Amino acid sequence: MADARGQVTTTIAPEADGRVILRQGTFPTSVAVGEGLLPRLALITGLDSPPFIVADEITGPLFADFLGRRRGLFNLPRGEGAKSLDSLSAIYTSLAAAGVDRSGPVVALGGGVVGDTAGLAAATWMRGVPLIQCPTTLLAQVDSAIGGKTAVNLPEGKNLVGAFHPAQWVLSDVECLRSQSDEDFRQGLAEAVKYGLGEEWSFFDWLEENARSALRRSLPVLGTLVAECSRMKLAVCAEDERETGGVRARLNLGHTVGHALEAASGYRWRHGDGVAAGMMVASRLSLRRGLLREEDFSRLDRLLTTLRIPHRVDMAWEEIAPFVARDKKFRSGAPLMVLPRSDERCALLSVSLDELREACAESAGGKL
Ligand SMILES: NC(=O)c1ccc[n+]([C@@H]2O[C@H](COP(=O)([O-])OP(=O)(O)OC[C@H]3O[C@@H](n4cnc5c(N)ncnc54)[C@H](O)[C@@H]3O)[C@@H](O)[C@H]2O)c1
Ligand SMILES: [Zn+2]
CATH class of the missing domain: 3.40.50.1970 (Rossmann fold)
Structure with missing residues (x-):
């Protein structure tokens, strides 16, 4: 892989x-x-x-x-x-x-x-x-x-x-x-x-195939999962050792909304769960911009469901927004967010607060 x-x-x-x-x-x-x-x-x-x-x-x-x-x-x-x-x-x-x-x-x-x-x-x-x-x-x-x-x-x-x-x-x-x-x-x-x-995406395919064994904590499956993630994290870090080149920012996929949910809920939302909800919101933004196919959006929803990871925003935008605004990644008033793309690696893009509010609201409404 x-x-x-x-x-x-x-x-x-x-x-x-x-x-x-x-x-x-x-x-x-x-x-x-x-x-x-x-x-x-x-x-x-x-x-x-x-x-x-x-x-x-x-x-x-x-x-x-x-x-x-x-x-x-x-x-x-x-x-x-x-x-x-x-x-x-x-x-x-x-x-x-x-x-x-x-x-x-x-x-x-x-x-x-x-x-x-x-x-x-x-x-x-x-x-x-x-x-x-x-x-x-x-x-x-x-x-x-x-x-x-x-x-x-x-x-x-x-x-x-x-x-x-x-x-x-x-x-x-x-x-x-x-x-x-x-x-x-x-x-x-x-x-x-x-x-x-x-x-x-080849790792996403692998996760879909092995989700149930990972959940059962099959040791060979966990070995492959940890080795593959470690390989990808090492590759990103080696390109941007001290987080100055913007490459490590890719690892923040799902984290803008994830961090906001954690903080806004007084840490009722756990970190990984928040990242999962954040990935859904980021994917919705990608979907609207034509960067992600509908089919891939649904695959993410299904995989998170199979893995039993909560991933629906359950708070109002008004509650989350102040914490999104505290996120350090802003460019001229608009949050910079990592957006997933079908067949490609994710990218760091500028998103308007209106777009983000709508994506969060749709996610909270449970709309797929
Ligand atoms: N340095 C980085 O790049 C980086 C990246 C992501 C997160 N973090 C930090 O990592 C921390 C969260 O890490 P975490 O989720 O591992 O939490 P954690 O270290 O608090 O561990 C969670 C709980 O699991 C227990 N535990 C650990 N191993 C166990 C095991 N094998 N069996 C049973 N219980 C076990 C711990 O005692 C603890 O109570 C946060 O502080 C976060 O800021 C750092
Ligand atoms: Zn994280």
Whole structure:
């Protein structure tokens, strides 16, 4: 399923034991995807000293012992609240107590909250130590562990303090995904659909064929799903390492309305669910502009339904609009939105607020 249109190529090297290793151009991260990878951390990454592990109160007890010898273990509280300066400070204290020097390495063992917080600790401890991401949620495996963005939140807003610090290795062990709650798991599925709709239609076809097995969490299917999404995310990030070239913006498909739904509902809408509703609104805009065929619009609706991902806007435009206006991607008063296109990769286009209001209203009305 390699994309012939991109100029940079990804190496997918299947190893004898079934794991897949991905590398992309000069991007400094290697990604390993497969089953039973955690116990082989040292072997795969060539670690020569025991790592310091940052996990959370769920992932530490569940998975830390699989990683073998360690220099220390710090378990964050679970949830978004743990992405804070206080957590960062507590991690520094533990790193000092464990005597972690410039050779590190720090392992982030958990979902995006652990990955972002431990990643920022690794970026700043002694001006930066090697980082290995061991993502344990589907969202982290297909998205947050790859690309080098690390951050914590402030009371003033999300991700306001951060750094680019790409992991040397991302080890995505799909066996970890078995213990996720259904609701958490589907947040990652929504991001996977985003890669199909926005990046490669051949992956969208594959998702349609494998949706039920993915929902059942068949490990071989999850292995392919995570490897394909990782390949696409690596390719985008390698083209735009520090998010200055506008290429990474493509990964925001569905996010303008998604973020607005999350914030406007007081986070009753979860991130992936919001992105799914946002993809429907973006697709409706594409449909109206003749960029997307009716048939592809219906396919998206069906796939999200099969995957049991809520995707109908259930709030009035007046409630969502103030949060859309806070979105940073505006050009002369009109939001810039990522719009999907049949047979092609998505594109970043200017959309009028009127168009967006109508598309949201139609989506809220349940009109297909
Ligand atoms: N850095 C990036 O590029 C990037 C991209 C997208 C999202 N993010 C960030 O990621 C975060 C969301 O990540 P998330 O959805 O992984 O949430 P999360 O890290 O909060 O994990 C969700 C819950 O699942 C639990 N959990 C983790 N792995 C588990 C497992 N295998 N089995 C059972 N329970 C498990 C965790 O303890 C937590 O309670 C947000 O803070 C978001 O800002 C970052
Ligand atoms: Zn997202």
